[in-house]
Amino acid sequence: MSETNKTAEPCVMVIFGATGDLTKRKLFPALYNLAKENFLPENFAIIGVGRQELETKDFWSKISAELIEFIGKNIDKNLLKWFEERTFYTGGDFDDDKKLFKDLKALLADVCQNLEIPENFFYYLATPPQLFANVTEKICKNGLGKQTDGNWRRFIYEKPFGRDLESAKTLNAQLLKILDENQIYRIDHYLGKETVQNILVFRFGNSIFEPIWNRNYVDHVQITVAEQLGVETRGGYYDTAGALRDMIPNHIFQLVTLTAMEPPVSFEPDAVRNEQSKILHAIQPFTPEDVLQKAVRGQYGEGEIDKKKVPAYRSEPNVAPDSNTETYAALKLSIDNWRWANVPFYVRTGKHLPAKHTEIVIQFKKAPFMLFRNTQIERLTTNRIVIHIQPDEGITLHFGAKIPGPIVDMGAVDMDFNYLDHFGETASTGYERLLFDCMIGDATLFQRADMVEASWRIVSPILDVWKAIPARDFPNYESGTWGPKEADLLLEQDNRKWKQTVD
Ligand code: BG6
Numbered sequence: 001m002s003e004t005n006k007t008a009e010p011c012v013m014v015i016f017g018a019t020g021d022l023t024k025r026k027l028f029p030a031l032y033n034l035a036k037e038n039f040l041p042e043n044f045a046i047i048g049v050g051r052q053e054l055e056t057k058d059f060w061s062k063i064s065a066e067l068i069e070f071i072g073k074n075i076d077k078n079l080l081k082w083f084e085e086r087t088f089y090t091g092g093d094f095d096d097d098k099k100l101f102k103d104l105k106a107l108l109a110d111v112c113q114n115l116e117i118p119e120n121f122f123y124y125l126a127t128p129p130q131l132f133a134n135v136t137e138k139i140c141k142n143g144l145g146k147q148t149d150g151n152w153r154r155f156i157y158e159k160p161f162g163r164d165l166e167s168a169k170t171l172n173a174q175l176l177k178i179l180d181e182n183q184i185y186r187i188d189h190y191l192g193k194e195t196v197q198n199i200l201v202f203r204f205g206n207s208i209f210e211p212i213w214n215r216n217y218v219d220h221v222q223i224t225v226a227e228q229l230g231v232e233t234r235g236g237y238y239d240t241a242g243a244l245r246d247m248i249p250n251h252i253f254q255l256v257t258l259t260a261m262e263p264p265v266s267f268e269p270d271a272v273r274n275e276q277s278k279i280l281h282a283i284q285p286f287t288p289e290d291v292l293q294k295a296v297r298g299q300y301g302e303g304e305i306d307k308k309k310v311p312a313y314r315s316e317p318n319v320a321p322d323s324n325t326e327t328y329a330a331l332k333l334s335i336d337n338w339r340w341a342n343v344p345f346y347v348r349t350g351k352h353l354p355a356k357h358t359e360i361v362i363q364f365k366k367a368p369f370m371l372f373r374n375t376q377i378e379r380l381t382t383n384r385i386v387i388h389i390q391p392d393e394g395i396t397l398h399f400g401a402k403i404p405g406p407i408v409d410m411g412a413v414d415m416d417f418n419y420l421d422h423f424g425e426t427a428s429t430g431y432e433r434l435l436f437d438c439m440i441g442d443a444t445l446f447q448r449a450d451m452v453e454a455s456w457r458i459v460s461p462i463l464d465v466w467k468a469i470p471a472r473d474f475p476n477y478e479s480g481t482w483g484p485k486e487a488d489l490l491l492e493q494d495n496r497k498w499k500q501t502v503d
Contacts, residue, residue, distance in 0.1 A: 007038065008034075008044075008439035010044060011044065011117065011120035011121065011152075012047060012111060012119075012121050013047070013121075014049060015027060016123065016124065016126060016131075016135055017125070017126035018089065019051075019062070020050075020127075022158065025070070026429045026431045028067050028083075029067065029071065030429045030431035031083070032075075035079055035083070036079060043116055044115075045086045046083075046086060046087045047087075047088045047090065047111065048063075048090075049090055049100070050089070051091060051092070051094065053092065055089070056088050058089075059087070059089035060084055060087050060089075071427075086115065094135055095134070097141060101139065101142040101144070104142070105142050121151075121152075122152075122154040122156065124158075129157075129162075129163075129171075132171060132175070133171060136174075136179065137174075140179070145183075152441065154183050154185055155183055155185065156187050156438055156446075160245065161250075162456060163240075163245060164460045165460040168453055169453055185438050185446040186452060188250050188251060189431065189434070190254045190255065191254055191445040192429075192433050193389060193430050194419065194428065195387065195388065195389045195390070196258065196389060197445070199255075199259060199360070200258060203263075214343075215339060215341055215342060217364055218362055218363065219343070219365045219496075220345070220496060221260075221343065221344070221346070221362055222348075222360070222361040222498060223252055223255050223345065223360050224347075224357065224498070226348075226349070226357045226482075226501060227350065227352075227356055228352070228353060228355055228356045229352075229356070230310065230311075230351050231313065231316050233317065235319040238327075239323055240325075242326045242327070242329075243329040244459055245459070248329060248459055249455035250447075252347050253280065253455050255347075256347065257276035257279045258276070260279045260340055261275040261278070262278070263275075267444065269442060270448075273448050273451060280454035280458070282335050282336045282337045283335055284334045284336050286461045286462050288461070288465050291465040294332040294333075295330070295332075295465075296484060296486040296490055297466060298350060298476050298487070299313050299326055299328065299476060300312060300313050300350075300478070301477065303352065303481065304480045305352060305354070310352060312479070313327050313352075313475060314475065324474060326471070326474075327350060327351045327352065328483045329348070329349060330348035330483070331348075332344050332494075333346075333458075344494065346496075353481070353482060357390070358390045359386055360387040361384055361385075361387075362385040362386075363382060363384045363499075364382055364383040364384060364385075384398045385398075386499070392420075393418070393420070394420075398412060398413075399413060399415070
């Protein structure tokens with residue numbers, strides 16, 4: 001993991017899917033933020049590749065207008081000019097390796113010569129996943145994928161990486177036939193979030209938390225990734241994916257592994273990823289019986305969010321009117337190792353919930369006996385650490401304190417650390433760090449083939465059971481509520497409760 005402030009190596013970034021949403025909302029704004037902080041090298045260029053036949057100047061008009069809208073009126077005009085001189089476009093059919101990839105090869109040669117850039121290329125595949133193998137193969141067939149003469153070639157793949165264990169294995173095998181693992185960067189944008197990276201610093205950069213971060217002190221862990229938005233315009237993709245596939249083997253498992261992993265011996269990519277991988281392998285796979293007892297699914301019906309009426313999932317555009325796709329999933333995970341034996345990790349995610357809120361709760365055991373007998377039972381709150389990922393970023397420690405007065409009585413209080421108060425606001429899309437790391441060849445925050453497969457190994461049995469036994473009660477939660485009642489029962493059967501995330 002990079003620790004020093006340095007400039008990325010001279011290179012060309014080639015974006016496949018350059019006219020899409022991701023390029024507009026994340027990639028160009030992230031590049032702008034990086035350039036603003038002097039992280040981009042002078043010898044740098046971006047080539048957009050898309051299906052549309054566009055002139056470079058038309059592509060730039062579109063991108064610059066979007067960038068101005070995104071950054072706002074304080075945008076740095078000189079920087080905009082800097083990008084204009086370095087942004088190019090070529091378009092055509094991704095299936096036709098005769099034209100598009102030949103054009104790309106010629107353009108890369110020109111750009112490298114004119115801007116004096118060594119032939120270091122990184123390809124960002126912001127395309128539908130069905131195209132990953134095909135596009136990679138065509139890049140390589142045209143001699144643009146092989147690392148030669150000290151020049152590197154790297155490939156970033158957006159999620160989803162496969163849709164189950166089999167397809168992930170096939171995709172890994174296809175890519176590894178033509179690329180080395182060290183050329184492959186499987187992105188998970190949760191690892192670009194500051195607070196997610198801070199989990200490692202919090203745990204391993206301080207000496208007071210790690211000694212209690214285990215089954216002797218921790219009762220259980222809760223991870224909530226709640227979204228207020230519904231599927232919006234993504235019904236076509238989402239209806240074939242569902243909440244489990246969309247969020248759990250990727251984003252939520254990143255949070256689980258960083259919370260549960262052993263300290264790595266260093267911050268070298270493989271040292272960190274080996275520890276994450278061990279956790280994924282220690283999570284007990286679900287038997288069909290476990291699926292019935294430890295996995296909950298839900299789908300939103302109509303309801304109200306922020307006092308506005310919102311439609312049921314089945315009425316969203318491009319969603320089947322009798323769809324059985326889940327928009328909510330909760331699991332009880334068991335991590336089979338010395339540190340976490342008998343400490344359940346409850347995870348949940350859903351759309352059309354009351355608020356956007358992501359947090360990790362480390363719930364500690366109760367004090368061994370209660371000395372303060374005046375305290376009412378509901379005030380006997382146990383200690384917990386809450387890591388707030390979004391929208392607020394920070395950490396809260398929850399503990400008991402004496403209520404002022406003549407008798408000894410205890411109340412629950414919070415000690416809060418908030419990123420914004422301490423470090424101020426930094427412009428971030430969450431992609432800056434990930435793009436920069438790819439440019440300096442640091443794969444710590446990217447998923448390795450074995451990690452992706454281990455994640456699918458855990459969730460594939462759940463997907464199989466859910467497919468074999470379609471839900472009969474969908475929709476089973478109203479939009480604007482905290483999900484189906486079975487999700488509450490999942491904890492209540494263990495005498496626990498979800499922590500209320502927002503009031
Ligand atoms: C994406 C999912 O990977 O992550 C979306 O496909 C989801 O369905 C999004 O809304 C959530 O990301 P964030 O950063 O807004 O929490």
